[in-house]
Amino acid sequence: MKAGDGNALRRFSFNQATSQHWALPEVVAGCVAAGVPGIGLWREPVAEFGLARTAKLVRDAGxxxxxxxxxxFFTADGWRDENLRAIEEAATVGTSVLVLVSGGLPAGSRDVDGARDRVADAIAELTPHAAAAGVTLAIEPLHPMFCADRCVVSTLGQALDIAERFDPGVVGVVVDAYHVWWDDTVYAQIARAGARIAAFQVCDWVTPLPEGVLLGRALPGAGCIELRRLREAVDAAGYTGPVEVEVFSAEVWARPGREVLDASVAGYLHHVA
Incomplete structure (x- = not known):
């Protein structure tokens, strides 16, 4: 199988964060040239290029x-208005999945249970707006090392405890291999998630972690995660949607964008599909 094999790549999606310094028009052109059918977008580069321009660019590219x-980031000032904008942006660019990273503990707080309750309360405020826009709020658990400052939702089970309070068409979960692979309950939680799986993202875990642990990811196949086993588990749970390759890595970002895309495709085909 090769990059141009449309059947082999029918579920593949290239998250633009994987090639951080590749301009959006070039990412889109590269995906089209490689026969890649999907792209995951980030709000900051979308805003830089222009929301309407981005929507037209990806739509015209197919x-x-x-x-x-x-x-x-529900502890940030103005979180409600910011999330309402994010829902609108998701609908404008044509995706039904808005990824939510909950945010860490409020300043000066040690109350992690209370912080998780706040996440659920915030999502409850957003659900009517998301439903009206046709957007699923996809709760992404992050590895526990990010609990204090980035995400108090640390396991897929915790994400589901919140998501299950709401309509599965409006609130779902993200299964990101980097954040969940270590959890001995993850396969049971994936089965529990079923139709609530709104997104599946893959990369690999390498050691030693760099000083900035957020960048401790690698392309599929370069680390220790059983990526195909996770993909088979989400499939068995009923998920048939895209598989996004999303990598944060200074080493990867230093490479030319098309080289990174080709390596992402190769890693997906050999270690995920």
């Missing part, structure tokens, strides 16, 4: 926007 990242 690419599916598989997710928009991100909403959430």
């Amino acid at each position: 690419l599916a926007v598989t997710s928009l990242c991100r909403g959430g």
